[in-house]
Structure formats: structure tokens, C-alpha cells
Amino acid sequence: MLNRFFGQKPQEDPKKDQAPAQEQAQPAPEQRLNFLGRTRQLFSRLGNTVQETDTITDDLWDELEESLLAADVGPGTTDWLIERLRQRVEEEHMRTGSQVQRALREELASLLGPSSSLRFAKQSPLTVILVIGVNGSGKTTSIAKMAYRLSREGQKVLLAAGDTFRAAAIDQLKEWGERVGVPVISQHPNSDPGAVVYDAIQAAQTRGSDVLIVDTAGRLHTKFNLMEELKKINKVIQKFIPDGPHELLMVIDATTGQNALLQARKFAEDIGLTGVIITKMDSTAKGGFAFAVADDLGVPIKFIGTGEKVENLIPFDPQSFVTALFAQE
Template sequence: MQFLQRLKAGLSKTRENLASRIEKLFTGTQKIEEGFFEELEEILLGADVGVTTTLQLVDNLRQRAKKERNVDTSFLFSALREEVIKLLGEEVRQLNLSPSPPTVILVVGVNGSGKTTTAGKLAYRFSRQGKRVILAAADTFRAAAAEQLAIWAKMAGATLIRHQPGADPGAVAFDAVKAALSRQADVVLVDTAGRLHTKYNLMEELKKIRRVIERELPGAPHEVLLVLDATIGQNALAQARLFKEAAGVTGIALTKLDGTAKGGVVLAIAHELNIPVKIVGLGEDPEDLEDFRPQEFVLALFDKP
């Protein structure tokens, strides 16, 4: 199935929450007045687009309406889509890969966001591209994490680096990078422990893992991928803000986008934090991890349910 069709299917609940209400507003409005913009604000907020981003989008539409002589709902609907694409950026933002392997990708996020699964799916993807992959089980606190990663490593044909439960996560990352250098691996994926973004000591540990990696391989990690659960809506924005400060997040992997009514949070993340969404999860299978394509996302988001 093509990405657009899969995205439409995955965003069905968000579309029901957004597109159907927008369609009703735009088709049921005869004259563009302030009440129209207020109702549009309410619809966007209901889809977890966020207050700041919603106000910016609606204000931009107001300004565009003032500049035009003959404004109708068709014009404003097209303008809304244009503003959303402008906000997200038109280009597909790929994961940062080092021109001189190995590339080190640090995978971070809170418990339950889908970190380990995302790391495993990325290993599967890179392996299918013919790359030599090392998975680092730096989540040494959750006993099942290393076992889960071992299953993914076997499925992907990747090498797994793990230590005993409770070991120093930085030591695992160090060994993984060292192994990648000696074995001439292409990609190292470091799966870190889930941590609440409000816990200072755990965020400091994340900084330590970064320092260990950079000391062993200057310039690494090349990508710090924050895994966010799309179903939590605006809470994802708070998580992203603090992880950005602590870990220098360079990209977002948005999981569980299929089946959520809160897909509008993508717009808030892009606008308020200026962190690109690079990967989206659209299912449970190994292949259900896709590069985020902004223009197709907008088409899927505003299409009729």
C-alpha cells in the first residue's frame, strides 16, 4: 500500500475529528465573518493542534482574507492547507547519516512510547538496505527491554550489544560504538531506558550517555531521535520540549499515529519546537515505519473521512 493510502487509513480518527468538522464549517458558511474564524480555532484545538499553533494559523488566514477582495470558503480552505504545509516544511527530512560510518542514532523517550520497537524497526530497515547494524541495549533497568531488542536483532540480522541488568548504560553505548568501529559497521542504534521527562537524575544520565558516545566517536551521536506516542496529544509537546533541552533532540519518531484522533500534534511540534518529524509509525509490522512526508500528511489530514 502506498504511503498516502496508509497514512489516510492511519489518520482516519484524526480526520473524523478534523476534516469532517472543517468540511461542515466551510460548506455551511455563506459569509466570512469573525464567527467563522472562532469556530475554526475550536476545531483545530480539538484535534490537538495546540493553542499557539492554532492562533498562528487562524491569524494568517485572517490576514490573507483581508488582502483578497473576493474571499470565499474555497479560497480559505486552500489557504489553510498552504499554511499548514508552510508550517511543516515541504521537504522530507531524512535521518542524519554520517558520511563516514558508523552513524550513531540515540533513541530516547518516556516509558511506553515505543522506543525499543522503533529501534528494532529501524534496525530491520537499515539491514534490508544492506547496512551492517549494531543494536545497543542501553536500557539496563527494564529486564524485558534487552530481550525484546534481542528478538529484533535476530529478525534484522543485526549484532546485539548488551550487559547485565542494572549495568551502566554509558558502558553499553561505549562498547557498541567501539564494536562498530572495529567491525566496520554502518549504523549503531542505542536504545535507552524510558524516563520521565520531569526526572532530573534520569535526564542527566542521558547527557552522560551522549558524552560517552561523543568521546569515543567525535561528532556522534549523529541523530538523537525522540520517540513520542501520538495518542497523548499535547502531552507529547511537553515531553519534546524538555528532551530537546536535555538531549539535543534532532528528530521525532511519532508512533501509534494509526488509530489516534490527536494527529494534529504534529503541527504543534513543528511550529513551537522547530524539531522535524522524521519517522511515523503506522502499525505493528516491521515495515510499518515510514519517512514523514509533510505534503502527503496534509493531503491525508484534510481529505474527507
């Protein structure tokens, strides 16, 4: 496993984590989750049905299970939730559906855990973020969106085109870099990813960059080589930045549902993810996938991608997410 190569996880730097006034003036997180669409309808309808039930019956449990599965919460997480709620009903002597609904919301929020912003370096002036994800997951787009967001928050960002095995990946990152006004360090296709990262760190330190975001290869059929590449990249980073990398994020496509979890689980087992970015949440009715991700992988959700524009990447706030799902239309 690569976990042992990644050193201690640094704590968040509160100074670098502060957003400027224009960012803080944005609508409340739950007001920015209207893209959930049919998932919100499903959960709000479920919440109303449960709440209006005078007694707790087998029909209530059946409908709850069907609704959670329909929202792509996943069979394992759904089973756990139902069992946990049944346990609470007995322990807390619940008698009405409204009590079950309250407990459901509490358990869903607990599954997601506390909000988790990006971790920034404390022992060096440069923060390094590695990003992985299978082809088509929206990895490169998410990197560009994250770079755009960090730039707006006052960070000086540099990108490294470490996915050298796909010429299209290099070109795409360069194109996005131009669009968001962030420079990209790259080499020719099939070059050594470690060499690209070496050049990028040198450039970042010379230019006084605050954050370096590294795009890496993520094809599962080259899993062994991929792990070796990540080891090499990590060694290069730690040669210059002993406490890096500071984040290892995986981009997961929400539209692929439970299949994406199988892929993410392998990465989590082998390299020790620090967080995930869920993309394409605007094009699926199965927003419950977020609960399956948090439950199965045991790492925080950092961002949600909600569209194609560079602004369509929002920090994930668990409590607001649950609140929005049960909100009335």
C-alpha cells in the same frame, strides 16, 4: 543544556539516503496514510465546509477553531493558525471559504516544514543514532522498526541496549533484534550505559557496521541522572566518532496528546533534539497532534508509527500528510 555537547549537525549523505528499487516502488505517501481514519474525516469535512462557504463569517472561524482543537492540534498552535489566517484574509483580500481553505492547507504544510530524512555520518563510516522516550511510548519497538527499515535499505545495523535500568528493556530489545535479524550489544541490568555504548562502538567498528542505534533511558523522574548519563554516553561516542552522535530522536506517543508535548519540551530544552518519531498514530483520531509537535518543538518529524508490525514505520512526508488529511474518502 546538552546542545553544546553534540557538535555540528552533519548534512545528509545523499548516497546513503537512497532507497532500493523495491522501496521506491511503494505507493505514494498519501496513499499509505489511510490509518489516519477519523482525523482524515474531520479535516476533509472541515475542508468541504470552509470551501463551500460563500462569505467569511464568525461562524466559519468558530467551526475552524473547534475542528482544529478536536483534532488535537493544540490551543497554542490553533490560536496561531487562526490569527495567521485572519491576517492573510485581510492582506490578500480573501472573500470566499475556498480561499481560506487553500490558505489553511498552505499554513499547515508550512508548520510541518520540509521533509527530513535521517542524517548519516560524513566524517566517519559509522552513523550513531541515540533514541530516547518515556516508558510506554513505543521507543524500543520504534528502534526495531527503524533497524529493520535501514537493513532493508542495505545498511548494516547494530543495536545497543543502553536502557540498562530496566531489565525488561534489555530483554525486549534483544527479542526485537532476533525478530528483525539485527545483533544487539548488551550488558547486565543496572550496568553503566556508557560502557554498553563503548562495547557497541567497538563491535560496530570491528564488524564494519554502517549504523549504530542506541536505546537510552527516558524516565522523567530521574531527569538529572538521565542528563548525566547522556553526557557520559556522548563523551564515549565522541572519543571514537568526533562528529557523533548524528541523530538524537525522541519517541512520542500520539495517544497521550498534549501531555506528551510537555515531556518532549523538557527533553528538547535540555538536550537539543534533532527529530521526533510519533507512534500509535493508528490508534488515535487526533492526527493533528503532528502539527502541535512541529510547532512546539521546532524539530522535524522523522517517522510515524502506524501499527505493531515491523513494516509499520513510515518516513514522514509533510506535504503528503496534509494532502491525505483533506482527501475525499
